[in-house]
Amino acid sequence: MKNGIDPEDVERVFDEAIGMADSLHQDLADGAQSLGYARDVLLHSKPYWVKLAEMSEGTPAVTPIADSGAKFIRAYRDELAGLRGQTDIPLSGLNAAAGSAVWFSATSGSMSSIVMVPEVGEIPYESSPFRISAGPPVYADRFAKLEPALGDSYRQIWEALYGTRADPERSALSLMRQTFDHLFGRLAPDDDVRNSKYWHPKKRDKANQVGRRERIKYAAHTHIKDLNRANTH
Numbered sequence: 001m002k003n004g005i006d007p008e009d010v011e012r013v014f015d016e017a018i019g020m021a022d023s024l025h026q027d028l029a030d031g032a033q034s035l036g037y038a039r040d041v042l043l044h045s046k047p048y049w050v051k052l053a054e055m056s057e058g059t060p061a062v063t064p065i066a067d068s069g070a071k072f073i074r075a076y077r078d079e080l081a082g083l084r085g086q087t088d089i090p091l092s093g094l095n096a097a098a099g100s101a102v103w104f105s106a107t108s109g110s111m112s113s114i115v116m117v118p119e120v121g122e123i124p125y126e127s128s129p130f131r132i133s134a135g136p137p138v139y140a141d142r143f144a145k146l147e148p149a150l151g152d153s154y155r156q157i158w159e160a161l162y163g164t165r166a167d168p169e170r171s172a173l174s175l176m177r178q179t180f181d182h183l184f185g186r187l188a189p190d191d192d193v194r195n196s197k198y199w200h201p202k203k204r205d206k207a208n209q210v211g212r213r214e215r216i217k218y219a220a221h222t223h224i225k226d227l228n229r230a231n232t233h
Contacts, residue, residue, distance in 0.1 A: 027091050029159060029163055030091060030094075030095075031089065031091050031094040031095075032162070032163040033158060033159060033162040033163045034094040034095055034097060034098035034162075035094060035097065035098070035162075036161070036162030036163055036164075036168075037098050037101060037126070037128055037129075037162050038080075038097055038098050038100075038101035040126065040162070041101040041102075041104060041105045041108075041126050042073075042076075042101070042104075044105075044108075044123060044124070044126065045104060045105065045108040045123055047119075047120045048108060048111075048112050048117055048120045048123050049066070049069040049070070049073065049108070051117045051119060051120050052065065052066040052069065052115065052117060053066045053069075053070065055117070062115060065111060065115055069107075069108075069111075072104060072107075076097075076100060076104070079096075079097060079100070080097060083097065098128060101128075102127070102128050105123075105125050105126045105127075106125050108123040108125075109122065109123050109124060109125035110125075111123075129157075129158045129162075139154055140152075140154045140155045143183070146183075146186060147186055149182070150179070150182055150183060150186060153175065153178060153179040153182050154179050156175050156179075157172050157175045157176050157179060158172075160172045160175055181212075184212070184215045184216060184219055185215075187215075187219040187222070187223060188210075188215040188216075188218040188219040188222070190210050192218065192222075193210045193214055193215055193218045194208065194210065196218050198214050198217040198218045198221070199214045199218070200214075
């Protein structure tokens, strides 16, 4: 083209810009999830370690344990402060912070089952729902092998829970229900369930409806080889 603007060149530049925007967006979304996970771990672990510090005043045996938690949280606070002070926060730094939270969650869970604080109870271990470093596939990857859209639906749950700030639990629960229905719709298609012994006709205008319980029964007895496990539906 001698005159005017080359449309192929414009299209190529647009595609490059879209790709870069998409990549940056993904990095920022991953970083937000890492920090959201770390925040939740700290919130759930705080009551135990604060109470343990109170107990250390009259129980010398508890002092070194409480001290280890206090030292970690101070160092972790400084790590986050260092990240916050950077104008260009690296994703590797956010992932490292989330990795530290995974370790702290496991430590808090283990210690709370050994050195018990009745007022608080055991701190549940909060495993990371997304891959922070190289390792075994997370559920999203496993679901994606069954159906790519199912993997995306599962990822959305954690993106909503850890990556958003306005009532994330409500959004995550709604997405969880959708993902649950999607998974069992894939494992137990309507026609297959209707042709099985686990389905029965309904009344009036919903005669062909497949119930959630019927779908779960069919999926369990179709995809689980161990009969005892299948019967625990």
